[in-house]
Amino acid sequence: MVEHYDLTILTDDDYDVKYIGEQVKEIIKKSKISDGIISVITSHTSTGILVTEPLECIVSDLEVLLRRLVKDDEEYAHAHFLPTYGRTSANAPGHLRSILTGNSCMFPLRKGKMQMGAAQDILLMEFDGPQERMVFVEIIGE
Amino acid sequence: MVEHYDLTILTDDDYDVKYIGEQVKEIIKKSKISDGIISVITSHTSTGILVTEPLECIVSDLEVLLRRLVKDDEEYAHAHFLPTYGRTSANAPGHLRSILTGNSCMFPLRKGKMQMGAAQDILLMEFDGPQERMVFVEIIGE
Amino acid sequence: MVEHYDLTILTDDDYDVKYIGEQVKEIIKKSKISDGIISVITSHTSTGILVTEPLECIVSDLEVLLRRLVKDDEEYAHAHFLPTYGRTSANAPGHLRSILTGNSCMFPLRKGKMQMGAAQDILLMEFDGPQERMVFVEIIGE
Numbered sequence: 001m002v003e004h005y006d007l008t009i010l011t012d013d014d015y016d017v018k019y020i021g022e023q024v025k026e027i028i029k030k031s032k033i034s035d036g037i038i039s040v041i042t043s044h045t046s047t048g049i050l051v052t053e054p055l056e057c058i059v060s061d062l063e064v065l066l067r068r069l070v071k072d073d074e075e076y077a078h079a080h081f082l083p084t085y086g087r088t089s090a091n092a093p094g095h096l097r098s099i100l101t102g103n104s105c106m107f108p109l110r111k112g113k114m115q116m117g118a119a120q121d122i123l124l125m126e127f128d129g130p131q132e133r134m135v136f137v138e139i140i141g142e
Numbered sequence: 143m144v145e146h147y148d149l150t151i152l153t154d155d156d157y158d159v160k161y162i163g164e165q166v167k168e169i170i171k172k173s174k175i176s177d178g179i180i181s182v183i184t185s186h187t188s189t190g191i192l193v194t195e196p197l198e199c200i201v202s203d204l205e206v207l208l209r210r211l212v213k214d215d216e217e218y219a220h221a222h223f224l225p226t227y228g229r230t231s232a233n234a235p236g237h238l239r240s241i242l243t244g245n246s247c248m249f250p251l252r253k254g255k256m257q258m259g260a261a262q263d264i265l266l267m268e269f270d271g272p273q274e275r276m277v278f279v280e281i282i283g284e
Numbered sequence: 285m286v287e288h289y290d291l292t293i294l295t296d297d298d299y300d301v302k303y304i305g306e307q308v309k310e311i312i313k314k315s316k317i318s319d320g321i322i323s324v325i326t327s328h329t330s331t332g333i334l335v336t337e338p339l340e341c342i343v344s345d346l347e348v349l350l351r352r353l354v355k356d357d358e359e360y361a362h363a364h365f366l367p368t369y370g371r372t373s374a375n376a377p378g379h380l381r382s383i384l385t386g387n388s389c390m391f392p393l394r395k396g397k398m399q400m401g402a403a404q405d406i407l408l409m410e411f412d413g414p415q416e417r418m419v420f421v422e423i424i425g426e
Contacts, residue, residue, distance in 0.1 A: 103193050220339065
């Protein structure tokens with residue numbers, strides 16, 4: 001069996017972090033599939049999906065790291081007027097941070113529950129907000 | 143149902159980028175599965191698979207970033223004569239860049255179509271070309 | 285069909301690398317599924333799962349890179365007393381390295397065999413050991 005869901009998340013800032021593990025668990029409660037795999041995939045190219053411990057201090061260390069590895073104020077080729085955007089693009093660092101963090105995660109679905117380690121949560125990383133973001137949640141199994 | 147495909151891609155340079163989303167969509171047109179998950183996985187350790195917007199400027203910003211994070215001319219332990227290669231290995235930075243970009247991606251398959259965000263494409267990153275590269279495309283669903 | 289397995293791995297050092305491709309192949313030998321997808325997912329937030337060539341020199345270049353990108357001795361927000369840990373946290377770099385390397389991988393299962401490139405192995409990266417670690421191995425297919 002296959003079930004498709006869309007998760008809509010409003011982000012609040014240019015750089016933002018949303019814990020979405022609970023929302024994925026709410027989706028699973030509605031599912032008819034009890035055993036399989038859950039895939040969580042962002043539909044954007046300036047957001048990331050990653051798994052870590054949902055602590056403010058870790059998230060803040062991650063922000064320092066991502067701003068150090070991918071500078072806000074570098075000279076980016078992408079920082080020019082883009083007709084398709086209708087404006088000068090300012091999200092070059094967002095695209096690059098998105099590539100470093102990755103854009104999806106998976107977890108086992110076992111006996112109706114998403115199997116995660118005790119410290120794990122799923123994070124939607126916003127690198128070009130605030131925006132309404134859409135995340136695919138795919139459940140496949142039996 | 144499960145379907146396996148192999149995608150062969152010729153890369154043109156030591157460092158190269160190939161947009162392969164269209165080729166994956168061509169595969170899906172042949173598939174008997176209409177709903178499920180598509181997984182795209184490289185079979186190599188000096189290539190990457192990632193998802194981003196297929197713009198020259200973004201790809202060029204990414205190359206600057208990857209060459210800054212993983213230098214071409216560092217002293218690498220891997221840069222020695224390897225009997226299995228029959229030559230001195232020159233692809234240490236390629237292996238490391240491959241680890242940073244990741245080696246796979248997934249997308250939903252919904253009603254016969256690969257569900258992607260408007261800006262998303264799949265990129266095969268070549269870090270040790272030119273070579274003939276092989277990418278696994280796996281479709282699972284119903 | 286869906287099959288769930290847990291792989292228990294003892295790591296030997298604060299920073300450690302374990303090649304686990306063989307153990308995953310042992311699991312597949314027991315499986316009743318011959319065609320599908322194998323997902324390997326860590327249950328921890330200070331370990332990584334990645335795919336590369338299992339050579340000492342590559343693994344050592346990777347360690348140099350990860351210690352350069354994410355310093356051992358930075359001032360981390362996470363480096364404070366955590367009541368839930370019962371001690372001052374020392375694994376901030378481990379969480380960050382885990383995010384950079386990723387926490388899962390997938391491979392095709394074709395005719396009872398895990399389909400991998402000739403140079404590929406699966407690595408469990410330990411960033412906060414030594415510990416007993418648990419990795420989910422999920423097989424889905426037919």
